[in-house]
Amino acid sequence: xxxxxxxxxxxxxxxxxxxxxxxxxxxxxxxxxxxxxxxxxxxxxxxxxxxxxxxxxxxxxxxxxxxxxxxxxxxxxxxxxxxxxxxxxxxxxxxxxxxxxxxxxxxxxxxxxxxxxxxxxxxxxxxxxxxxxxxxxxxxxxxxxxxxxxxxxxxxxxxxxxxxxxxxxxxxxxxxxxxxxxxxxxxxxxxxxxxxxxxxxxxxxxxxxxxxxxxxxxxxxxxxxxxxxxxxxxxxxxxxxxxxxxxxxxxx
Amino acid sequence: xxxxxxxxxxxxxxxxxxxxxxxxxxxxxxxxxxxxxxxxxxxxxxxxxxxxxxxxxxxxxxxxxxxxxxxxxxxxxxxxxxxxxxxxxxxxxxxxxxxxxxxxxxxxxxxxxxxxxxxxxxxxxxxxxxxxxxxxxxxxxxxxxxxxxxxxxxxxxxxxxxxxxxxxxxxxxxxxxxxxxxxxxxxxxxxxxxxxxxxxxxxxxxxxxxxxxxxxxxxxxxxxxxxxxxxxxxxxxxxxxxxxxxxxxxxxxxxxxxxxxxxxxxxxxxxx
Numbered sequence: 001x002x003x004x005x006x007x008x009x010x011x012x013x014x015x016x017x018x019x020x021x022x023x024x025x026x027x028x029x030x031x032x033x034x035x036x037x038x039x040x041x042x043x044x045x046x047x048x049x050x051x052x053x054x055x056x057x058x059x060x061x062x063x064x065x066x067x068x069x070x071x072x073x074x075x076x077x078x079x080x081x082x083x084x085x086x087x088x089x090x091x092x093x094x095x096x097x098x099x100x101x102x103x104x105x106x107x108x109x110x111x112x113x114x115x116x117x118x119x120x121x122x123x124x125x126x127x128x129x130x131x132x133x134x135x136x137x138x139x140x141x142x143x144x145x146x147x148x149x150x151x152x153x154x155x156x157x158x159x160x161x162x163x164x165x166x167x168x169x170x171x172x173x174x175x176x177x178x179x180x181x182x183x184x185x186x187x188x189x190x191x192x193x194x195x196x197x198x199x200x201x202x203x204x205x206x207x208x209x210x211x212x213x214x215x216x217x218x219x220x221x222x223x224x225x226x227x228x229x230x231x232x233x234x235x236x237x238x239x240x241x242x243x244x245x246x247x248x249x250x251x252x
Numbered sequence: 253x254x255x256x257x258x259x260x261x262x263x264x265x266x267x268x269x270x271x272x273x274x275x276x277x278x279x280x281x282x283x284x285x286x287x288x289x290x291x292x293x294x295x296x297x298x299x300x301x302x303x304x305x306x307x308x309x310x311x312x313x314x315x316x317x318x319x320x321x322x323x324x325x326x327x328x329x330x331x332x333x334x335x336x337x338x339x340x341x342x343x344x345x346x347x348x349x350x351x352x353x354x355x356x357x358x359x360x361x362x363x364x365x366x367x368x369x370x371x372x373x374x375x376x377x378x379x380x381x382x383x384x385x386x387x388x389x390x391x392x393x394x395x396x397x398x399x400x401x402x403x404x405x406x407x408x409x410x411x412x413x414x415x416x417x418x419x420x421x422x423x424x425x426x427x428x429x430x431x432x433x434x435x436x437x438x439x440x441x442x443x444x445x446x447x448x449x450x451x452x453x454x455x456x457x458x459x460x461x462x463x464x465x466x467x468x469x470x471x472x473x474x475x476x477x478x479x480x481x482x483x484x485x486x487x488x489x490x491x492x493x494x495x496x497x498x499x500x501x502x503x504x505x506x507x508x509x510x511x512x513x514x515x516x517x518x519x520x521x522x523x524x
Contacts, residue, residue, distance in 0.1 A: 152345040155313040156410065157335025158362045166358070170349045247349040249392040 037217040045217040046224065057225060059202040060191050064229065067123045067194075068187035071130025072180055078131065079138035084164070089139070096135065104129050104190065108197050122194035129190040130183040137179025141172030174248060177241040184233040188226055203229075260327030262414045262446030263289040268311055268321030270304075271471070280471035281307045282318070287465050287474060289414065292444040296457040298503065299467025300510045305450050308472065309418055312448070313337055325414060335363070338410030340417045344403035346391035352402050353378065353387040359410035370409075377405055381439070397428040404436070408445065417449045421456065433459055434488055441485045454503045459491060466506050469514035475506060 019039045025031070026038040033041060078096075082089040104125060111121035145168050153163050195204025203222050210218040265287050271280040281304040289295045299305060310316040312323055314334035323331045330336050338359060346355045356374050357366050378387055381401045383394075391399055400420060407415050421429045433456055440447065440460070451457050457464050458480055466476040478499070482490050490496055 146345075148341060148343050148345045149347060152339065152341050153362070154315055154334070155309070155337070155339040155341070155416075156359050156362055157314070157337075162362055166361070167347065170347070173349075245349075247390045249348070249390075 034214045034216050037220060041217050042220045042224070046221045049218065049221060053206070053221070053225070056201055056203050056206045057229075059199075060188075060195065060204065061229060063119075063122055063194065063202065064126065064187050064191040064233065067126025067190060068130055068184060068233065070123060071127040071187065071190075072134050072183055074127055075131035075134025075179070075183065076138055076176070078135045079142065082135075082139060083142045083168075093139075096132070100132055105193055108193055112198050117198040122191070122199070125194040126187050126190035129186045133182040133186065134176070134179040137182075138172060138176045141175030142168050144175075145171050174241075174245050177237065177245060181234055181237050181241070184237045185230045188230045188233060192226060259291050260324070261288045261290050262293070262326060263287075263312065263448060264324040265308075265312070266322045266324070268308070268318045268323065270307060270311060270316065270318045282311070283471040283473040285321070285472065285474055287477070289446050289448050291413075291446055293463065294440060294447045294449065294461045296449040296451055296461040296464045297467055298451055298454065298457045298464055298507070299472060300469050300507065300514055301452055302514070303467050303469050303510075304472035305467065306418065309339075309416055309450065312416060313339065336412055336414070338407045338412045338415045340403050340407040340415065340420050342419045342422055344391070344396075344399040346399055346402055346406075348391055351388045351390060352383060352394070355391065356402055356406045356409060359406050363411055374405075374409060377409065378402075381405055381435075395428075396424055397432055400424065400432060401435070404439075408439075408443070413446055415445050415447045417447060419450055419452070422451070422453070429453075429456075436460065437486060452507075454500055454507065455491060458496060458499055458503070459486065459488075464503070466503065467510075469510045469517070475510070478503075 023038050023040060026036055037045075082092060107128065108121070108125050111124050115121040115124065149167055149171070150163070153167050158166070191202070192204040192207070195202040196208055199205040203225055207219055207222045210216075210222065265285055268282055268285045269280070270282040271278050273279070285308065287295070287297070297305060297308070307316060311318050314323075314330065314332050314336065317332040321331075322329055325336050346352075347358065350358065353371070353374055356378065357371065360366050360370055375387055378384060381404075383398060383402060383405075386394060386398070391402070394402065404417075404420065407417070421432050424432060437460055449457070449460060461480055464478050464480060465474050466478070467473070468475045480499070481495065482493070
């Protein structure tokens with residue numbers, strides 16, 4: 001607990017300091033609220049609006065979790081297939097990298113045209129941002145199997161399937177998890193983008209609504225919620241990782 | 253020795269040769285190697301490092317097909333077939349995500365489901381080799397010597413008759429190493445499995461083996477095969493016997509000569 005606190009207090013102090021400076025500067029220079037509201041205004045607005053916000057938060061959270069699960073699953077499946085069939089990896093891996101040069105935000109309107117304004121195009125957007133870090137991390141982890149352990153498995157006559165299940169997969173777990181952690185934070189962003197483009201509820205939709213009313217304070221509230229959601233997703237995966245990779249010796 | 257005439261040898265390598273092609277050049281690695289490990293025999297291969305011992309092991313393990321020659325185990329030809337040996341590598345290669353108990357059972361697991369009796373047996377053995385209380389520990393919490401004992405146990409509990417030990421103590425410090433040699437001697441004399449032991453430590457080979465094959469530098473060929481005459485059970489005192497010292501001197505001389513040849517070849521610009 002004490003060491004935990006030791007790690008936490010420096011960034012905490014930094015954040016408090018940052019908020020204080022922000023508060024001071026907005027009142028010192030009389031900055032209009034619709035340009036940059038003070039932290040105290042945002043807090044007040046958050047408290048006032050909290051009742052009506054739950055519906056939006058819930059919608060975004062559902063979309064995020066759903067999309068994240070699909071994206072991660074597809075990422076893992078792609079990594080698995082490419083790993084087990086080297087020819088496919090050779091053929092498709094460069095395309096996989098290339099696909100990431102298409103900005104999601106440019107693709108999203110197209111998806112709306114093709115698939116309408118329902119759940120499907122939104123899930124596709126989140127999947128597109130989530131599968132890539134998972135697939136790349138998993139492929140990297142599977143490729144870097146310890147050669148000594150690999151030689152041992154082959155010498156005792158283990159088959160391809162056994163080598164995969166007993167050695168390659170557990171060996172790759174830490175890197176798979178670092179990919180999933182990235183995907184977890186991306187998934188919230190994906191959900192917000194999807195909601196910007198066409199939704200009737202959700203934090204992304206709420207942001208668009210407040211933008212048209214120049215309610216900067218409410219937009220900041222939305223941003224705060226997005227940050228909290230991202231941290232929540234990240235923390236959840238980090239906990240899962242801690243449980244799955246509990247064998248890993250601690251550094252230092 | 254009587255055993256050997258009635259039952260087929262645990263391992264019989266007959267005129268195995270292997271060369272690799274690299275940049276259109278042929279590099280001979282194994283040159284007409286023949287050797288035998290009888291049932292319940294402890295046989296060592298000793299030779300300069302980089303002489304192709306690991307290639308030979310890959311041939312025995314079935315990972316590499318020899319260009320010529322055959323590998324027979326217990327009378328059946330197994331050239332190029334995997335899964336007939338139990339193996340202990342140079343580094344312990346314990347899987348960090350498995351507990352010591354699960355690590356020790358890994359080789360059995362690869363060849364079929366692990367029974368409750370096998371698990372209990374493994375626990376008994378762990379206690380016997382001084383790893384009681386570490387059954388549920390992960391490998392990184394163990395010292396190097398303890399890890400090697402677990403790796404040895406994993407090979408010992410593997411169902412195949414022939415154990416191939418590939419320089420198992422070379423990564424240990426001198427003190428731990430001599431401890432482990434004595435430990436291995438005791439355990440082997442109690443169990444009498446067929447062992448092929450690869451090393452470049454002369455004293456280790458003499459202390460443990462019934463027969464030693466001396467390999468030449470690359471391409472590896474069998475230079476000498478010596479029977480080690482000391483009776484069993486052996487005690488460490490045997491290392492001070494005049495005969496032991498004489499054999500040791502003889503082997504050192506052969507080895508030094510091979511090392512010299514190899515260095516000369518290296519300086520001659522030819523690759524190993």
